[in-house]
Amino acid sequence: TLFSNKKKKRKKICYIFFIVVNEFCERFSYYGMRAVLVLYFRYFLLWDDDLATSIYHAFVALCYLTPILGAIIADSWLGKFKTIIYLSIVYAIGQVTMAISTIHDITDANRDGTPDNFTFHIALSMLGLILIALGTGGIKPCVAAFGGDQFQEHQSRQLNTFFSVFYLCINAGSLLSTLITPLKSVASTLMVFIAGSGMYVKTDPEGNIMWSVCKCIGFAIKNRFRHRSSSYPKREHWMDWANEKYDKLLIAQIKMVLKVLFLYIPLPMFWTLFDQKGSRWTLQATTMSGDFVSILISTVNPILILTLVPIMDRLIFPLIQKCGLNFSPLKRMTVGMLFAAMAFVSAALVQIEIDKTLPNFPSSSESQLKVVNTYSTTLNVTISPNEHLLIESFGSSADYVTFDHQDITVSLNTNPVITKAFSLIKGGRQTLIIPSDPTVMYLKEDVKSKPREGKNAIRFVNGYTADLNITNLDSIEPSATTNYTLVNQGKRDFVLRHGEQWCEFSRKFGFGASYTFLIPSTVFSDDCESITEVEDMKPNSVHMALQIPQYFLITTGEVMFSVTGLQFSYSQAPKNMKSVLQAGWLCTNAVGNIIVLIVAELGKLPKQWAEYLLFASLLVAVSIIFSIMAYFYTYIDPAEIEAQVRKEQGLEPEEMEKETLEMEEKDEDQKNEQGVKQTKI
Numbered sequence: 201t202l203f204s205n206k207k208k209k210r211k212k213i214c215y216i217f218f219i220v221v222n223e224f225c226e227r228f229s230y231y232g233m234r235a236v237l238v239l240y241f242r243y244f245l246l247w248d249d250d251l252a253t254s255i256y257h258a259f260v261a262l263c264y265l266t267p268i269l270g271a272i273i274a275d276s277w278l279g280k281f282k283t284i285i286y287l288s289i290v291y292a293i294g295q296v297t298m299a300i301s302t303i304h305d306i307t308d309a310n311r312d313g314t315p316d317n318f319t320f321h322i323a324l325s326m327l328g329l330i331l332i333a334l335g336t337g338g339i340k341p342c343v344a345a346f347g348g349d350q351f352q353e354h355q356s357r358q359l360n361t362f363f364s365v366f367y368l369c370i371n372a373g374s375l376l377s378t379l380i381t382p383l384k385s386v387a388s389t390l391m392v393f394i395a396g397s398g399m400y401v402k403t404d405p406e407g408n409i410m411w412s413v414c415k416c417i418g419f420a421i422k423n424r425f426r427h428r429s430s431s432y433p434k435r436e437h438w439m440d441w442a443n444e445k446y447d448k449l450l451i452a453q454i455k456m457v458l459k460v461l462f463l464y465i466p467l468p469m470f471w472t473l474f475d476q477k478g479s480r481w482t483l484q485a486t487t488m489s490g491d492f493v494s495i496l497i498s499t500v501n502p503i504l505i506l507t508l509v510p511i512m513d514r515l516i517f518p519l520i521q522k523c524g525l526n527f528s529p530l531k532r533m534t535v536g537m538l539f540a541a542m543a544f545v546s547a548a549l550v551q552i553e554i555d556k557t558l559p560n561f562p563s564s565s566e567s568q569l570k571v572v573n574t575y576s577t578t579l580n581v582t583i584s585p586n587e588h589l590l591i592e593s594f595g596s597s598a599d600y601v602t603f604d605h606q607d608i609t610v611s612l613n614t615n616p617v618i619t620k621a622f623s624l625i626k627g628g629r630q631t632l633i634i635p636s637d638p639t640v641m642y643l644k645e646d647v648k649s650k651p652r653e654g655k656n657a658i659r660f661v662n663g664y665t666a667d668l669n670i671t672n673l674d675s676i677e678p679s680a681t682t683n684y685t686l687v688n689q690g691k692r693d694f695v696l697r698h699g700e701q702w703c704e705f706s707r708k709f710g711f712g713a714s715y716t717f718l719i720p721s722t723v724f725s726d727d728c729e730s731i732t733e734v735e736d737m738k739p740n741s742v743h744m745a746l747q748i749p750q751y752f753l754i755t756t757g758e759v760m761f762s763v764t765g766l767q768f769s770y771s772q773a774p775k776n777m778k779s780v781l782q783a784g785w786l787c788t789n790a791v792g793n794i795i796v797l798i799v800a801e802l803g804k805l806p807k808q809w810a811e812y813l814l815f816a817s818l819l820v821a822v823s824i825i826f827s828i829m830a831y832f833y834t835y836i837d838p839a840e841i842e843a844q845v846r847k848e849q850g851l852e853p854e855e856m857e858k859e860t861l862e863m864e865e866k867d868e869d870q871k872n873e874q875g876v877k878q879t880k881i
């Protein structure tokens with residue numbers, strides 16, 4: 201017996217392995233593709249930021265809505281195993297379609313590097329994304345439930361460990377997704393899953409269960425309405441009004457599912473905060489300094505998951521249990537939400553620090569002006585009515601001057617005095633460039649937000665007497681100013697050239713700054729030494745390491761909320777509706793994304809820190825509501841309830857046991873048969 205038990209255990213570990221590796225590969229493909237999706241929209245389809253992020257969030261929401269479809273197909277028709285196989289094929293076709301849509305040569309007849317027919321590429325990529333959403337979402341509830349199906353009722357501890365390992369694999373896949381192409385991984389997902397085919401415990405679909413559920417609920421509502429008069433005796437539950445027509449077992453199962461789905465109503469708020477990690481927090485990082493921006497943003501969450509899940513499972517939760525505290529799944533989920541709220545408080549505190557260092561940008565009715573002097577002497581600049589600035593040669597005004605009107609007159613104390621009228625841009629920042637011939641002074645528009653992705657915006661004013669060529673820039677005429685170019689952090693070299701003459705100029709950049717470099721007429725004689733720099737915008741000074749606490753808090757919250765939610769959804773579902781409840785759980789994520797799309801994108805508060813605090817407060821309020829709902833929830837053992845109903849229906853427990861035994865024997869025979877077949881091959 202001992203030997204056969206050990207053998208069974210080893211076998212189980214083996215086929216669980218196929219399932220978790222399958223999830224690893226799938227998430228690998230999904231997150232790998234998601235990581236480059238916004239870039240594809242921005243730089244290939246040339247969409248603007250808003251459209252790119254909206255379509256991105258809509259796609260993520262769709263990926264978490266399609267699980268309903270997958271669950272219906274699995275529980276009512278194909279069964280989980282076949283659903284996973286078929287929808288994985290749809291998934292792979294989606295990835296191929298998406299890959300084809302990125303080949304610009306297909307419509308680039310004139311070979312200029314730009315597609316000629318954007319509509320074709322957009323249509324193809326949208327089709328690809330829909331297929332991917334159908335594939336990834338469709339299989340997701342089935343894989344989790346299918347994994348759970350491999351355990352027997354008494355193995356609840358192992359079941360919990362399975363879901364933790366399952367979540368670890370999701371995040372290992374997400375972490376490594378940037379290294380290997382998504383396409384290969386879809387193919388391997390399928391192969392790994394099929395490889396374990398002969399070993400799985402496959403539960404058959406029980407007819408069109410979803411249709412029966414809908415009909416049963418519809419009948420209960422109609423029947424209740426028909427008997428609304430007080431002369432009819434009350435029933436314990438409104439679903440009991442379906443007793444006249446429907447099987448007691450089905451009614452009991454629907455009650456279990458509805459109870460859990462009702463509990464899920466407040467949960468999307470967690471995902472609303474969680475999903476802003478990829479949008480608001482990423483933007484926050486671009487206003488901070490530090491060398492590890494991209495690594496931090498794309499990897500910190502999965503790395504923390506890989507560390508925190510084992511720590512929680514093996515250390516924290518057992519410790520809490522040892523202290524005699526009942527840290528039930530719903531309590532864990534509530535605490536998870538509170539952690540996410542704390543993460544947003546932490547984000548707000550970081551934002552307040554960042555705001556202290558941000559430039560004072562003009563409001564929509566104001567205009568800002570700075571003056572740069574490349575004239576040969578110091579100038580006294582008067583800007584009507586009462587702004588007086590003393591600006592050295594090859595220097596600038598100390599900071600921007602803010603005006604609440606747009607029309608200004610500038611006078612220079614040259615001989616004769618030069619006076620010129622300008623109209624400033626409302627809500628804009630500009631620089632008045634005074635060249636070597638001040639009569640042609642002109643306005644140049646400046647950046648009025650922090651350069652993206654921690655880059656630096658730089659430009660040059662040519663005070664040299666002839667055209668100049670600068671590395672990677674077009675030639676600049678004398679007295680002209682280049683447009684801004686974005687440069688990365690670190691040391692950058694520029695070569696300035698005019699005919700045979702040249703000199704090299706090096707500059708070390710931080711993050712998110714903006715500079716105007718003034719090139720004097722002596723530039724070649726002093727080997728670029730005399731180039732001066734005007735700081736239009738200071739580099740970011742709040743270090744990105746300050747974001748670590750918020751990532752740590754939200755990931756701790758995720759471990760408590762998401763891993764527990766996954767386990768809870770499986771354990772509280774009746775046998776024939778496991779995928780449906782997994783789909784319901786995943787839908788909370790979809791709704792969360794839709795809320796981000798609607799509320800966070802449309803209703804921006806003027807202060808970012810205030811928006812973070814608002815979201816934190818909302819989640820605290822929601823977690824209080826959830827904890828009250830959880831207080832009234834009684835944990836159930838679906839198998840026990842089903843057995844009890846069966847018993848009430850006259851099916852003796854012995855018969856049931858016999859039935860179960862027969863099924864197990866059948867399964868065992870089937871597996872042995874497969875094993876023999878495989879050996880023969």
Ligand SMILES: C[C@H](N)C(=O)N1CCC[C@H]1C(=O)O
Pocket residue numbers: 227370371374501502505758762789
């Ligand atoms: C990458 C996340 N840490 C994560 O594991 N997930 C976010 C949404 C649910 C879950 C997933 O299944 O991808």
